[in-house]
Amino acid sequence: MIKLIAWRIGFAGCVLLLWFGLAISAPWLPLQPTEIHLSAILQPPSWQSILGYDDLGRLLLDRLIMGATTSFFVAIAVIVVSLSLGTFIGLVSAWLGGWVDLIVVRIIDIFLAFPGLLLAIALAGLLGPGIENVVIALSVVGWVGFARLARAQTLSLKRREHVLAAQAMGASSGRILLRHVLPLLTTPLLIEATFGIASIVIAEAGLSFLGLGVQPPAASWGSMIRDGTSYLLVAPHMVLAPGLALLLVVLAVNMLGDQLRDRLDVRQV
Amino acid sequence: MFTFLLSRLLSVLIVLFGVSTLVFLLIHIVPGDPIQAMLGENATATDQTALRIALGLDQPLWQQWGHYLTNMLQGHLGYSLYSKEPVLDLLLNRIPATALLAGAGLAVAVALAIPLGSLAAVRRDTVWDYGAMTFAMLGVSIPNFLMGPLLILCFSLWLGWLPVSGSDSATALILPAITLGTALAAILSRMVRSTLLDVLHEDYIRTAYAKGLNPRQVIWRHALRNAALPIITILGLQLGTLLAGAVITEMVFSWPGLGQLTIEAIKRRDYPVVQGCVLLISFTYVVVNAGTDLVYAWLDPRVHYHD
Numbered sequence: 001m002i003k004l005i006a007w008r009i010g011f012a013g014c015v016l017l018l019w020f021g022l023a024i025s026a027p028w029l030p031l032q033p034t035e036i037h038l039s040a041i042l043q044p045p046s047w048q049s050i051l052g053y054d055d056l057g058r059l060l061l062d063r064l065i066m067g068a069t070t071s072f073f074v075a076i077a078v079i080v081v082s083l084s085l086g087t088f089i090g091l092v093s094a095w096l097g098g099w100v101d102l103i104v105v106r107i108i109d110i111f112l113a114f115p116g117l118l119l120a121i122a123l124a125g126l127l128g129p130g131i132e133n134v135v136i137a138l139s140v141v142g143w144v145g146f147a148r149l150a151r152a153q154t155l156s157l158k159r160r161e162h163v164l165a166a167q168a169m170g171a172s173s174g175r176i177l178l179r180h181v182l183p184l185l186t187t188p189l190l191i192e193a194t195f196g197i198a199s200i201v202i203a204e205a206g207l208s209f210l211g212l213g214v215q216p217p218a219a220s221w222g223s224m225i226r227d228g229t230s231y232l233l234v235a236p237h238m239v240l241a242p243g244l245a246l247l248l249v250v251l252a253v254n255m256l257g258d259q260l261r262d263r264l265d266v267r268q269v
Numbered sequence: 270m271f272t273f274l275l276s277r278l279l280s281v282l283i284v285l286f287g288v289s290t291l292v293f294l295l296i297h298i299v300p301g302d303p304i305q306a307m308l309g310e311n312a313t314a315t316d317q318t319a320l321r322i323a324l325g326l327d328q329p330l331w332q333q334w335g336h337y338l339t340n341m342l343q344g345h346l347g348y349s350l351y352s353k354e355p356v357l358d359l360l361l362n363r364i365p366a367t368a369l370l371a372g373a374g375l376a377v378a379v380a381l382a383i384p385l386g387s388l389a390a391v392r393r394d395t396v397w398d399y400g401a402m403t404f405a406m407l408g409v410s411i412p413n414f415l416m417g418p419l420l421i422l423c424f425s426l427w428l429g430w431l432p433v434s435g436s437d438s439a440t441a442l443i444l445p446a447i448t449l450g451t452a453l454a455a456i457l458s459r460m461v462r463s464t465l466l467d468v469l470h471e472d473y474i475r476t477a478y479a480k481g482l483n484p485r486q487v488i489w490r491h492a493l494r495n496a497a498l499p500i501i502t503i504l505g506l507q508l509g510t511l512l513a514g515a516v517i518t519e520m521v522f523s524w525p526g527l528g529q530l531t532i533e534a535i536k537r538r539d540y541p542v543v544q545g546c547v548l549l550i551s552f553t554y555v556v557v558n559a560g561t562d563l564v565y566a567w568l569d570p571r572v573h574y575h576d
């Protein structure tokens with residue numbers, strides 16, 4: 001059992017480091033993701049080209065790395081925006097209570113009434129394609145989960161003795177929230193954020209698969225899979241390579257989330 | 270119970286009202302002028318004005334909102350800008366296909382998850398458990414738009430057993446249903462496992478074993494029945510994910526349902542149809558969730574609601 005867990009953490013760590021490393025270093029790598037080799041169209045993987053070529057004769061490995069950059073930066077941007085926005089709204093709403101809280105709860109309910117991905121699809125579709133609009137659409141959907149979590153946790157922390165003590169000593173609301181409440185929220189929020197990254201990576205690829213995300217010639221694993229589906233029989237590597245990359249990253253992030261949840265022993269309120 | 274029903278109904282109505290408002294606002298977040306986006310660059314000013322008046326976009330926002338809500342209550346969802354048909358008819362045409370797909374996906378999920386989850390719980394910490402949970406981990410991590418092409422590659426192109434796409438034959442349903450059901454099966458089998466593990470410690474399970482029932486009967490009759498509540502809740506909550514997943518699955522398999530209509534409408538900038546699709550799918554989700562709550566209360570007499 002211990003061995004299995006160690007193996008899983010090792011696997012997840014390697015995949016995530018590779019993802020992170022490639023995404024960060026892509027601008028300095030000698031990549032030719034848009035270079036067209038007409039004589040190599042749909043060529044399968046070989047010793048000269050590790051992952052082969054796509055339907056336009058572009059190097060699949062180079063496009064795969066560009067796709068890693070896309071998914072990585074979209075994931076980070078969406079997490080940063082929705083985590084900070086959601087936490088802020090949840091904290092303040094629970095702390096203030098009263099009608100502010102009532103309204104926030106209603107808004108959260110309404111957003112939760114949409115299947116998340118559907119709202120993202122509609123938003124991204126209406127805003128038009130492009131990486132910024134993907135980030136906007138996914139953030140609009142993403143903040144809700146964090147707000148709900150932060151609100152629920154703050155509600156229970158609000159009556160804890162250390163918070164009451166701080167209040168009795170005359171600390172301001174802002175100071176209490178920042179110093180006495182927020183630190184206790186980090187663990188559950190961190191775990192939620194980890195699983196959030198997995199769903200954002202899938203959602204970004206999903207939007208690009210539908211043609212609503214990153215536009216050509218920029219690369220996304222989702223649009224690479226879509227391009228590949230037309231050539232499934234003759235060039236399965238066009239789907240398998242980005243598909244496997246996507247699966248490995250999502251799997252690694254989910255495994256990491258599971259481990260964090262088990263180890264940090266979050267007491268759900 | 271009556272007050273509980275009433276309060277649930279009220280909050281469902283408030284949420285539906287909010288959802289419709291948000292869907293109404295969707296069209297107004299489009300950058301620039303929606304009329305220009307709909308008609309394209311070459312439209313004449315007369316055409317633009319005509320469409321603006323036809324859609325009521327020349328009125329103040331709050332008036333448009335009022336019209337939108339009253340029309341919606343009367344079942345008028347506007348007309349498609351592309352085919353000029355009423356949006357409601359377009360939606361009604363597509364509902365059977367999506368309902369069939371979602372139902373089949375749900376069936377696949379339940380049929381996979383209950384045996385897998387039970388096996389994992391009963392044989393806890395054995396190879397069976399690890400195997401089932403590895404499947405669950407993979408199932409949550411593999412997106413529909415990858416699962417679909419992989420299944421097509423295997424079963425349609427290499428083995429030639431099943432059709433690649435379409436909805437002409439009964440066999441055409443198999444691959445989309447598996448694609449859609451896998452993720453839910455994975456989540457559900459984890460849930461079945463953990464609730465069964467809780468239940469298996471109960472006294473009545475020990476009693477059932479003690480009076481000599483065979484293990485299969487104990488699991489089916491005594492354990493799973495008591496684990497049914499959380500499983501039903503999860504099914505209700507996951508329906509939204511299932512419906513959103515159906516959008517992508519329908520695109521992969523050219524399945525003529527609501528999802529395909531949504532994406533086509535988005536690409537054609539056919540805003541009334543996009544609004545109609547989003548509205549219908551979200552309404553379904555809200556109503557099913559509220560229904561789940563009621564089923565919950567009905568199944569478990571211990572659940573009391575004081576609102």
